[in-house]
Amino acid sequence: MRRPVTLDLAQRLNALGAIVAALVIAGAWYFEFSTHEAPCPFCLMIRICFTGIAIGALLNVRFGVRVAHYGLCLLFAVVGMVICFYDVVSSYPPISSWGSTPFMGLHLPTWGFISFAAAAALLGAVMFWEAQFRGTPADTESTPTPWRYLGYAAFALIAVITAGNIIIGYTVCGASLTCAG
Amino acid sequence: MIWLFMVALVAIAAIFLGARRRVALALAFLLLVGVFAVFVSMQWGNEGLGL
Numbered sequence: 001m002r003r004p005v006t007l008d009l010a011q012r013l014n015a016l017g018a019i020v021a022a023l024v025i026a027g028a029w030y031f032e033f034s035t036h037e038a039p040c041p042f043c044l045m046i047r048i049c050f051t052g053i054a055i056g057a058l059l060n061v062r063f064g065v066r067v068a069h070y071g072l073c074l075l076f077a078v079v080g081m082v083i084c085f086y087d088v089v090s091s092y093p094p095i096s097s098w099g100s101t102p103f104m105g106l107h108l109p110t111w112g113f114i115s116f117a118a119a120a121a122l123l124g125a126v127m128f129w130e131a132q133f134r135g136t137p138a139d140t141e142s143t144p145t146p147w148r149y150l151g152y153a154a155f156a157l158i159a160v161i162t163a164g165n166i167i168i169g170y171t172v173c174g175a176s177l178t179c180a181g
Numbered sequence: 182m183i184w185l186f187m188v189a190l191v192a193i194a195a196i197f198l199g200a201r202r203r204v205a206l207a208l209a210f211l212l213l214v215g216v217f218a219v220f221v222s223m224q225w226g227n228e229g230l231g232l
Contacts (some may be wrong), residue, residue: 041223044182048216051189055196055209062196064204072209077216086224155197164188169183178219179182 006042010132012147014060018154022161024115029164031108035101041179042087047165049080053119053156061151065132070098070123077120077167084113182219190211 025047032039039047056073059065087109103111126132173179192208 041182045185045216048185048189048212049192051186051207052212055189055192058193058196059205060222061201063202069196070207072206073214075213076215078212078222083216083220086220131216150223155193159190159193162186162193166183166186166190169186173182176182177184178222 008147010129011061012067012150013149014057014065015147015154018054018061018158019150020056021050022154022157023055025050025165026159028108029161031101031103032168037169040087040145041173042083042109044165044169044172044179045083046080046087046109049083049116049166051077051081051158051162052076054154058155058158061154067127067133070127074120074123077116077123079114081120083114084109084116088113185212185215185219190216 028039028043028047053076055072056069056076059069059072063069076160086105106114188208189212191206192212195208196205
């Protein structure tokens with residue numbers, strides 16, 4: 001039984017989630033450019049994890065809401081938490097290696113940890129909404145125009161952010177495979 | 182490390198352009214394993230967390 005209303009709403013919320021993930025990275029850009037400080041390799045990996053969460057959400061937008069897509073988002077959130085945690089504890093007390101000035105009393109890696117933990121908790125909560133997994137996904141063409149544009153905006157925003165991160169990553173790490181050398 | 186962002190961009194493009202779901206998922210998992218592998222390789226042998 002097709003339940004387009006429920007499914008459409010879930011896909012729209014996933015598009016919004018992808019946009020939020022992209023805006024988080026855009027916030028990091030703001031700190032980077034306003035303080036004229038290049039991001040550390042850890043910070044780049046944290047951005048990749050936010051991009052991964054957005055990719056999971058975009059999979060839900062494009063192919064319909066699936067448990068596997070949420071699982072992918074959750075795995076990226078967990079890896080992001082691990083990297084943020086290591087970043088925080090390995091350079092305690094917070095010193096110049098983090099570069100940016102604190103935001104509301106906390107440095108960006110700490111905010112990253114909080115964000116990933118919040119994303120993981122939100123994903124767990126969203127899984128309780130079982131109705132979203134039933135029915136046939138609404139395809140892009142049948143979706144009313146304004147909501148279709150929301151999906152397009154999510155794709156465009158995260159694509160532009162990721163392309164920008166390629167340039168930033170090159171300025172920080174060059175073509176290095178791991179940024180270690 | 183830019184290869185990770187490139188993989189991410191290719192995954193986004195694949196999803197948008199309507200590639201097979203398996204292909205898109207494979208690219209996403211490559212990104213997931215890649216970022217974790219880079220993280221581990223950077224820290225391998227760096228014990229003690231600097232505390």
